[in-house]
Amino acid sequence: MITIGVTGxxxxxxxxxxxxxxEHYNSRILMSDNAAKDLEKPGGPLYEPLVSLLESEESxxxxxxxxxxxxxxxxxxxxxxxxxxxxxxLKKINELVHPAVNRYILxxxxxxxxxxxxxxxxxxxxxxxxxxxxxxxxxxxxxxxNESVRAQRLKASRGYSDEKIRSIMSKQVSEEQFRKxxxxxxxxxxxxxxKDGALAQVDAAIERIRSQFS
Numbered sequence: 608m609i610t611i612g613v614t615g616x617x618x619x620x621x622x623x624x625x626x627x628x629x630e631h632y633n634s635r636i637l638m639s640d641n642a643a644k645d646l647e648k649p650g651g652p653l654y655e656p657l658v659s660l661l662e663s664e665e666s667x668x669x670x671x672x673x674x675x676x677x678x679x680x681x682x683x684x685x686x687x688x689x690x691x692x693x694x695x696x697l698k699k700i701n702e703l704v705h706p707a708v709n710r711y712i713l714x715x716x717x718x719x720x721x722x723x724x725x726x727x728x729x730x731x732x733x734x735x736x737x738x739x740x741x742x743x744x745x746x747x748x749x750x751x752x753n754e755s756v757r758a759q760r761l762k763a764s765r766g767y768s769d770e771k772i773r774s775i776m777s778k779q780v781s782e783e784q785f786r787k788x789x790x791x792x793x794x795x796x797x798x799x800x801x802k803d804g805a806l807a808q809v810d811a812a813i814e815r816i817r818s819q820f821s
Contacts, residue, residue, distance in 0.1 A: 608719060608720050608723070608725055608726065608727065608728055609726065609727050609728070609745050609746070609816055609817075609820050610716060610727075610728045610729075610730070610743075610744045610745045610746070611628075611727055611728070611729045611730070611744065611745065611746045611747075611748060611816070612729075612730050612731075612732070612735045612740050612741070612744040612746070612747045612748060613625065613729060613730065613731045613732075613735075613748045613750060614731070614732060614733060614734075614735040614736065614747070614748070614749060614750070614785065614789070615733075615749055615750035615751065615752070615785065615795075616733075616752070616754075616757060616776065616779050616780075616782075616785075617733070617757065617761065617775055617776070617779065618752065618756075618757030618758065618760045618761045618772075619750040619751065619752040619757060619795055620750060620752055620760070620795040620799075620805070621731055621750045623795070623799055623805070623806075624748075624750055624793060624795070624805065624806075624809055625638070625729065625731055627806050627809055628727065628729050628809065631810075632726065632727055632813060633724075633725055633726040633727065634725060634726065634727040634728070634729050635715075635719050635725045635727070635728050635729065636729045636731070637712065637715055637728070637729070637730050637731070638731045638732070639708055639712065639730065639731065639732035639733075639734070640732075642708050642711050642712060642715075643704055643708050646704075646707055646708065646711060647681060647704075648680065649678075649679045649680065652707060653703065653704060653707050654681070656703055657681065657686075657700065657703065657704075658674065658675070658681065660696065660699055660700060660703070661674055661681070661686060661689055661690075661696075662674060663696075672684070672685040672688075673685065674686070674689075705734075705738070709738060712730060713743075715728075716728055716730075727813075730744065733779070735747065736780055736784065736785070736788055737780070741788050741789075745816070745820065746790055746791055746812075746816050747788055747789040747790055747791070748789060748790075748791040748792075748793060748812070749785040749786060749788075749789035749791070749792045749793070750793050750795050750805075751782065751785070751786075751792055751793065751794050751795065751796070752794075752795045752796045753796045754776060756796050757772075757776070758772050761775075791812045791815075791816075793805050793808045793809060793812065794808065
């Protein structure tokens with residue numbers, strides 16, 4: 608089984624690349640954000656520790672919304688409000704969540720490897736570089752898209768303002784850093800289809816990787 612990491616800036620169009628890999632190749636797709644959400648559900652290993660942190664007196668100060676929904680799920684909007692109002696709480700939550708998600712990802716890679724049913728394990732995360740996955744994955748893919756196109760996509764799909772887009776982009780890893788670490792660069796600034804489109808680049812990258820690891 609070949610392991611691939613897919614990363615890139617917000618609005619780069621990673622979802623379309625992942626969809627293509629899922630539909631046309633024998634792949635297990637794992638998105639780290641979804642893994643975190645699963646671990647944070649009632650009964651998950653992160654649920655009780657997260658609730659305890661978020662219900663502390665300091666964190667709850669000034670709250671007007673309940674932390675828990677009627678079904679006991681964590682109210683993500685209220686969670687975000689409490690986290691970003693308190694840098695200390697954000698640090699504690701990151702120290703709790705990131706190691707748990709990393710353990711889950713490594714366990715899933717090992718489980719799929721032992722099952723021997725998939726040709727590819729594809730991990731998508733905005734934090735692949737920060738978490739050192741370039742050292743354990745066979746191939747690192749950077750989904751590139753120029754900033755103006757990314758901004759247009761974010762306005763159209765999420766209704767983000769120019770100010771919010773600039774703020775988000777300013778906090779993300781630079782293009783230079785992505786290109787330095789990733790061995791595959793998919794340019795998704797233009798059309799998906801066509802001989803020079805992003806999906807054709809994906810197909811070509813898969814063939815190169817197959818040859819490399821055959």
